[in-house]
Amino acid sequence: MPVFWLTLIVLAISAVGFVLGRRRALASADGDSRNLHSLPVYYGSNAFMKSVVPALGLMFVWLLVQPLFIDNRISQMIPDAEISEGSNIGLVMSEVRRTADGLQNAVDLGLIDDETAKNARTDFTDITQRLRDAGQVVTNQITQTVLRAAQAYRAMSQTSNLLMTIAVLIVAVAGAAWGMMEGKKAFRARNTVEQGIMALLIAAASVAILTTIGIVLSLIFNTIEFFSLYPASEFFFLLEWAPSFSGRGGASSLGIIPLLWGTLYISLVALLVAVPIGLFAAIYLSEYAGPKMRGIAKPLLEILAGIPTIVYGLFALLTIGPILLSVFGDNGLGWMQGQRAVLTAGLAMGIMLIPFVSSLSDDIINAVPQAMRDGSYGLGATKSETIKQVVLPAALPGIVGAILLAASRAIGETMIVVLGAGAAARLSLNPFEAMTTVTAKIVSQLTGDSDFASPEALVAFALGMTLFIITLGLNVFALYIVRKYREQYE
Amino acid sequence: MTDAAMTPESARPTKSLVHEDARTKKRNATERRFRAYGIAAICTGLFFLLALLAAILSAGLPAFRQAVVEVPFTMTQEQYDEAEGAMLKTAIYTDYFITSLSDTMQAEGVQIEFDEDAVDRLLGKVGGDLRAYYRENQDQIGEQIGFELAASSRVDRYLKGTFTRDDLQSGNRFFMPEDFDLIDAMQEAGLVKQVFNWNFITGVDTGVDNPGGAGIGASVLGSFFMMLVVLVLSLPIGVAASIYLEEFAPKNRFTDFIEVNIANLAAVPSIVFGILGLAVFIQFAHLPQSAPLVGGLVLTLMTLPTIIISTRASLKAVPPSIRDAALGVGASKMQSVFHHVLPLAAPGILTGTIIGLAQALGETAPLLLIGMVGFVARYPDSFVEGFLEPNSAVPAQIYNWAARSDAVFTEKAWGGIIVLLLFLITMNTIAVILRRRFERRW
Numbered sequence: 001m002p003v004f005w006l007t008l009i010v011l012a013i014s015a016v017g018f019v020l021g022r023r024r025a026l027a028s029a030d031g032d033s034r035n036l037h038s039l040p041v042y043y044g045s046n047a048f049m050k051s052v053v054p055a056l057g058l059m060f061v062w063l064l065v066q067p068l069f070i071d072n073r074i075s076q077m078i079p080d081a082e083i084s085e086g087s088n089i090g091l092v093m094s095e096v097r098r099t100a101d102g103l104q105n106a107v108d109l110g111l112i113d114d115e116t117a118k119n120a121r122t123d124f125t126d127i128t129q130r131l132r133d134a135g136q137v138v139t140n141q142i143t144q145t146v147l148r149a150a151q152a153y154r155a156m157s158q159t160s161n162l163l164m165t166i167a168v169l170i171v172a173v174a175g176a177a178w179g180m181m182e183g184k185k186a187f188r189a190r191n192t193v194e195q196g197i198m199a200l201l202i203a204a205a206s207v208a209i210l211t212t213i214g215i216v217l218s219l220i221f222n223t224i225e226f227f228s229l230y231p232a233s234e235f236f237f238l239l240e241w242a243p244s245f246s247g248r249g250g251a252s253s254l255g256i257i258p259l260l261w262g263t264l265y266i267s268l269v270a271l272l273v274a275v276p277i278g279l280f281a282a283i284y285l286s287e288y289a290g291p292k293m294r295g296i297a298k299p300l301l302e303i304l305a306g307i308p309t310i311v312y313g314l315f316a317l318l319t320i321g322p323i324l325l326s327v328f329g330d331n332g333l334g335w336m337q338g339q340r341a342v343l344t345a346g347l348a349m350g351i352m353l354i355p356f357v358s359s360l361s362d363d364i365i366n367a368v369p370q371a372m373r374d375g376s377y378g379l380g381a382t383k384s385e386t387i388k389q390v391v392l393p394a395a396l397p398g399i400v401g402a403i404l405l406a407a408s409r410a411i412g413e414t415m416i417v418v419l420g421a422g423a424a425a426r427l428s429l430n431p432f433e434a435m436t437t438v439t440a441k442i443v444s445q446l447t448g449d450s451d452f453a454s455p456e457a458l459v460a461f462a463l464g465m466t467l468f469i470i471t472l473g474l475n476v477f478a479l480y481i482v483r484k485y486r487e488q489y490e
Numbered sequence: 491m492t493d494a495a496m497t498p499e500s501a502r503p504t505k506s507l508v509h510e511d512a513r514t515k516k517r518n519a520t521e522r523r524f525r526a527y528g529i530a531a532i533c534t535g536l537f538f539l540l541a542l543l544a545a546i547l548s549a550g551l552p553a554f555r556q557a558v559v560e561v562p563f564t565m566t567q568e569q570y571d572e573a574e575g576a577m578l579k580t581a582i583y584t585d586y587f588i589t590s591l592s593d594t595m596q597a598e599g600v601q602i603e604f605d606e607d608a609v610d611r612l613l614g615k616v617g618g619d620l621r622a623y624y625r626e627n628q629d630q631i632g633e634q635i636g637f638e639l640a641a642s643s644r645v646d647r648y649l650k651g652t653f654t655r656d657d658l659q660s661g662n663r664f665f666m667p668e669d670f671d672l673i674d675a676m677q678e679a680g681l682v683k684q685v686f687n688w689n690f691i692t693g694v695d696t697g698v699d700n701p702g703g704a705g706i707g708a709s710v711l712g713s714f715f716m717m718l719v720v721l722v723l724s725l726p727i728g729v730a731a732s733i734y735l736e737e738f739a740p741k742n743r744f745t746d747f748i749e750v751n752i753a754n755l756a757a758v759p760s761i762v763f764g765i766l767g768l769a770v771f772i773q774f775a776h777l778p779q780s781a782p783l784v785g786g787l788v789l790t791l792m793t794l795p796t797i798i799i800s801t802r803a804s805l806k807a808v809p810p811s812i813r814d815a816a817l818g819v820g821a822s823k824m825q826s827v828f829h830h831v832l833p834l835a836a837p838g839i840l841t842g843t844i845i846g847l848a849q850a851l852g853e854t855a856p857l858l859l860i861g862m863v864g865f866v867a868r869y870p871d872s873f874v875e876g877f878l879e880p881n882s883a884v885p886a887q888i889y890n891w892a893a894r895s896d897a898v899f900t901e902k903a904w905g906g907i908i909v910l911l912l913f914l915i916t917m918n919t920i921a922v923i924l925r926r927r928f929e930r931r932w
Contacts, residue, residue, distance in 0.1 A: 004874050067776050097776070194824040201738065204730035208751045208798070211791045215762060218769030277531045284528025301535045304542075306918065308852025310885045311546070311907050314892050318900060319545045351538045358535070382517055384524035405757070412759025414855035419892060439761050439855070446768065446859050464765040468758065475757040 006059065006165055010172045014051035017176025021047030025183035038190035046189045047179025049196045055172035062164045070156050077149050092146065099150035100157070219468060222461035230254060230455040235462060241425035241436075243445065243456045254459045256466060258425040262435035266346045266421055267410035269431060273350025275403055278357025285358070286365040287387055298362070305355035309415040316348035316420030328432055336432040338422070343431045345420035349410055356406045364398030364482075365391060397481050404478035408471045414439040438467050546907055553905025556687035556702075557641040557649045559613060559676060563590045564634045565624055573621070580617030584609065587616050591681075598679035604672050611669055613639045638685070643702035643898040645673055649682065652897065690905060694868050695887060701898035704891070706906050708869050712782050712862070712881030713851060713913075715870075719786025719877065720793055720850050725843055727790075728797030729832075735798070736805040737827050756795035763792045764856030772860060780861040780880035788860060789850040796846040797839075804838025805831060837928030844921040848914050854885040862886045884910045 022044030029035035036043070071093060078092055183189070227235070230252075238255025281301060285294050321339030324347075328336040336343075368391050376386040392399070422434025423444065445460040510518065565586065573582040588609055595602065609616055616639060624631060647653035648670065655670055676682050693705020731752075739745040767788035771777045777784050808831045816826035857863070863886045870876040882890065884906060891903040 002874070064775060190822065194822060197824060198734075198738065201730045201734035204727045205734045205739070205745075205748050207727055207731065207791075207794065208748055208755055211755060211766070211794070212751050214770050214791075215758070215766045218766050218774075219762075222769060277534050280528045280531030281535055284525070284532055288525055288528055297532050297536070300539060301532070304535065304539055306848070306914065307542070308854065308885055308910060308914070310852065310854045310888050310892075311542070311911070314888065314903055314907060315542055315545055317892065318549065318904075319541070351542070354535050354538070382521045384521045385517070387524070408757060409759075412761065414759070414761045414858075415889065418855075418858075419889070439759065442761055442765065443855065443858050446765075447861070447863070461765060461769070464762055468762050471757070471759055472754060475754060479753060479757075 003059070003063070006168060007056065010052060010055045010059075010168060013169070013172045013176055014048045014055075017047035017051045017179055018044040020176070021045075021180045021183045024180055025185065025187070025189070028183065029185040036185050037188050038193075042189035042193050043183040043187070045193045046182060046187075046196075047176050049193060050179035051172050051175035053196070053200075054175050055168050058171050059164065059168045062160075062167070066157075066160050066164070070153060070160065073156065074149050074153050077152060078145055095146055096149045096153055099146055100153040103150060103154050215468065219461055219465040222458055223465045226455060226458035226462045229458065235459070239427060241441070243459070252456055254455065256438070256463065258427050259436060259438045259441055259463065260466075261427050262342070262421065262425065263411055263437040263439070265431070265435060266342050266349065266417060266437060267407055269342055269346025270349035270353055270410045271403065271407060273347055274353035274357050274406060277350075278354045278406075279361055279399065281354070282358045282361035282365060283387060283392075286362050287383065287391070298359075301358055302355045304351060305359070307352075309352065309413060310419075312348045312352050313415040313419035315351075316344050316416055320344050320347050321420065324432075335430075338434055340420060340422035340434045341432050342421065342435050345417045346431070348416050348420055349413055352413070352416070353406045353410060356409060357402055360402035360405065360482075361395070361399050364395045364402065367398070368394045397484070401478045401480075401482035404474055404481070408474035408478065411474070412439065412467060412471045414443060418443055438463050442467070546904060546911065549901065550904030550906075550908040552650045552652070553690055553901045553908075554687050555650070555684045556689070557646045557682060558638045558685050559641055559681050560636050560638050560683060561587070561591050561594060561681060562634050562636050563587065563620075565620075565631050567631050570624060570628075570631050580615070580621055582617070583620040584617035587620060594681065595675065595679045598681075600675045600679045602672055602675040608669055608672055612642055612645050612672065614642060640689075640702065641682070643896075645669075646702060647898060647901075648673060649677075649684070652901070690902070691909075695882065695890070698894055698896065698899075701894075701896045701902070704899065704902050706884065706887060706902075706909055709882040709884050709887035709906075710909065711869065711876065712785075713883040713885075715782035715876045715881070716786040716789060716883055717847060717851060719783060720789045720847060721843075723786070723790040724793045724797055724846065728794050728843070728846075729801055729839060731794070732798050732801035732805060733827060733832070736802045737831070738823070752795050752798050755791075756799060759855075760792060760853055761855045761859070763788050764859030766791065767856060768859045778878050778880070780882075781878050782862075782881050782883070783877040784860050785857050785862055785883060786877075788856045789853060792853065792856065793846040793850045796849060797843055800842025800845070801835070801839045804835040804842065807838065808834045837924050841921045841925045844917050844924070848917040848921075851913060851917070852885055852910060854889055857883055857886040858889065863890045884913075 022040050025036060025043035026033065026040050033040050074096060075093055078096075182192075235254055235256055237257070238253055239257055240253040240255050241258045243252045243254060281297075285298055289297065317339065321341070321344045324341065324344055325336055325339050326332060328334075330337075372390050372394060373386050376390045377383075381389070417437045417440045421436055421440060423436050423440070424434050425436045425441070426433065428435065442460045442463050445457055445463070563586075569586060573579055573586070576582050588604070591609070592604070619639065620637070623637075641649075644653055655667070673682065689703060690705045692707040693703060694708040695706075696704040731748075735745060735748065739748075767784060771784045771787055772779055777787075812830050812834060813826050816830045817823070821829065861880075862882050870879045870881065888903045888906040888910065891899040891906065
């Protein structure tokens with residue numbers, strides 16, 4: 001049964017549990033809710049909760065474990081000899097899954113009857129053709145082993161699905177019944193329900209931890225696998241990035257240094273654009289501008305932060321690039337070869353970062369106490385002297401924090417560099433040349449056709465890990481500085 | 491002693507305070523310059539904003555217009571029977587059309603020679619369209635019908651001015667130099683006009699060989715299903731997590747750890763969430779690739795920190811007196827939170843949620859990794875399939891178009907950005923209105 005319907009049925013059972021639980025509790029109090037320990041609705045909620053939570057929890061866990069279990073069993077069916085040269089068990093397994101899906105599709109469409117799908121022993125060409133007819137992408141001839149495995153896979157999935165449906169429904173009904181039986185007038189329904197809700201609240205708060213664990217685990221496992229296929233020393237110290245997707249193995253040079261260089265260079269250009277503009281804008285807004293101008297200019301600048309990065313990417317590629325090319329290109333100064341360059345991406349990213357710098361710096365400059373300014377004015381300093389010699393030094397740690405936050409955003413930014421910076425990894429100082437970044441390479445390595453077992457695809461996880469660690473370090477450091485500074489005046 | 495008390499001649503102010511001396515002038519000039527830098531910075535920022543908007547509007551608005559050729563056409567019963575009886579049916583329809591077109595143009599006083607291939611290049615397979623129409627509406631035979639036929643993308647661009655005679659180096663299969671003359675003649679005869687391009691709003695993405703027919707409709711639907719997943723998951727989870735952290739959590743290492751985690755997650759680059767989605771949802775859990783469900787799950791994880799942070803702020807803004815009053819009349823802590831604090835914080839929570847959703851709507855990078863690009867989209871058949879069938883999302887579709895070489899796709903990409911920004915503006919306006927409407931000072 002599809003999960004969607006199963007969920008609806010479980011919810012329906014629980015709703016019935018709610019009504020019955022509430023009614024039973026009221027009946028036990030002779031219809032007078034004052035005789036109950038808790039409000040009637042809590043008795044209903046108790047039954048509802050005891051039905052829904054375990055049932056859906058079981059379903060969730062089952063859905064997670066089932067593919068692992070089945071994969072494990074099926075992969076034992078496939079002899080090592082069957083795994084062809086340059087392939088691996090993962091590829092064969094995905095072939096098996098595709099075939100199993102195809103069989104299911106074919107049965108759904110009525111092209112094959114269920115019996116044939118279960119025990120087709122002869123005529124493999126026929127099966128392949130029939131699966132193609134069913135709209136399944138079958139790349140090559142299905143071998144006997146794969147078909148056997150697919151049949152077993154499909155049978156096991158079906159059994160497992162059936163078992164899951166039964167188990168979930170039993171749990172739902174049992175939970176509802178249990179909650180209903182508890183519905184006596186002396187039962188402390190509210191306390192039970194509140195405990196349950198509390199558990200749910202804690203679970204929700206833990207999602208953040210689970211996400212972090214998920215990120216770290218998914219990065220670490222794949223990174224370890226990558227380093228088992230490709231030497232770590234080359235990844236970190238090789239000065240060349242030249243992946244080969246031909247599958248020859250070992251022919252790729254996957255050095256991260258050119259990518260890191262591109263990332264840092266583009267981020268630097270972006271910061272050179274964003275920091276002066278953002279900082280001066282923040283100073284003007286917080287020190288000079290009247291409330292009216294502030295009320296207009298600040299939100300307008302903040303619009304820049306709300307625009308999706310894909311827009312900046314397109315702006316870089318189609319507006320900034322051609323303008324730069326007409327000035328610095330062959331018809332102009334002759335320094336620039338193509339539209340995609342460090343400068344193109346850097347400028348677009350700089351525009352995006354202006355509000356990050358300006359808003360945060362604005363807050364921090366505003367937090368500098370007026371008494372410090374008054375002291376400076378009392379000594380005869382002009383406004384700009386006060387700002388330069390009193391306000392900015394006092395706000396400096398916070399401003400540095402803001403710039404670091406902007407830098408970590410620049411390093412992690414993807415769409416602008418994918419569209420604006422080019423794909424060539426090179427170590428060069430020329431800002432008019434195309435370079436590429438860590439994020440752009442993650443995208444290109446993972447959107448190709450390569451499978452997840454090749455170092456060319458797995459390198460993306462190692463790149464992601466590096467990126468994650470760098471930005472995390474920058475963020476933690478920046479937040480630390482911003483927080484530490486803010487406490488001084490509070 | 492008296493000497494020391496006397497001010498030496500040289501130290502006495504030579505000018506009064508009303509007259510600036512050189513140093514004061516210099517200081518005042520510095521002051522003015524500093525101010526000017528500030529104004530210049532703000533103006534530069536606003537200039538960039540304007541340039542961005544101007545680029546989007548000027549490049550994107552043409553995507554909403556489509557050149558059509560409107561030809562009055564009459565089909566008699568005999569013609570119909572003859573065409574249906576022939577071997578090459580659509581070719582005969584095309585012949586009828588060409589006759590009709592040249593008649594119309596001659597009536598307008600325009601003389602120009604053209605053949606079937608030219609019509610093919612300018613208007614596509616006219617014969618097939620005509621035949622399909624008359625087979626559907628046999629009662630229309632014998633009546634005059636003004637057919638609006640979409641012009642090919644090159645004609646479209648020529649009329650919009652983005653494709654000129656100079657751009658066509660040599661005649662190719664898709665366009666010949668003499669086609670320009672034909673189009674000019676048609677324009678002279680008043681047969682060509684620009685209409686609103688509904689197909690762009692409702693259509694689906696096409697292959698690279700049909701840039702004119704590509705529309706954004708299917709990806710809007712993909713985005714919609716994705717946002718549904720994000721809303722259904724991130725709002726309850728985010729609010730529950732904030733309630734726990736803000737109202738119930740004891741100050742211990744566990745809750746500290748959660749808080750630090752949330753602050754960190756808010757700053758993790760979005761592409762890392764894409765890697766997480768790829769590894770966990772697709773590699774590990776075998777959820778269908780390119781499905782809005784997976785996109786929604788990834789974006790949920792990304793949006794949660796934003797929602798939690800804003801929800802906590804609005805929970806914090808509810809004064810303690812409300813909680814105390816609720817507890818005072820005998821409510822439990824849980825009741826005071828759910829019956830009193832939460833409703834009062836609801837507008838703030840909604841505002842934060844809408845802003846979080848708007849961010850998620852514009853996010854592209856994680857979608858690239860879970861495969862929501864790179865295929866021809868179509869509308870899902872049913873509600874459940876809307877979550878599970880491969881689809882695209884608006885920003886991913888824009889990226890996809892931007893990566894294609896044909897200039898018409900570029901125009902479509904800018905047009906898609908206008909659609910995306912319209913959604914974002916709507917969402918943000920709702921958020922602002924909510925904030926204004928429920929703003930309250932305690």
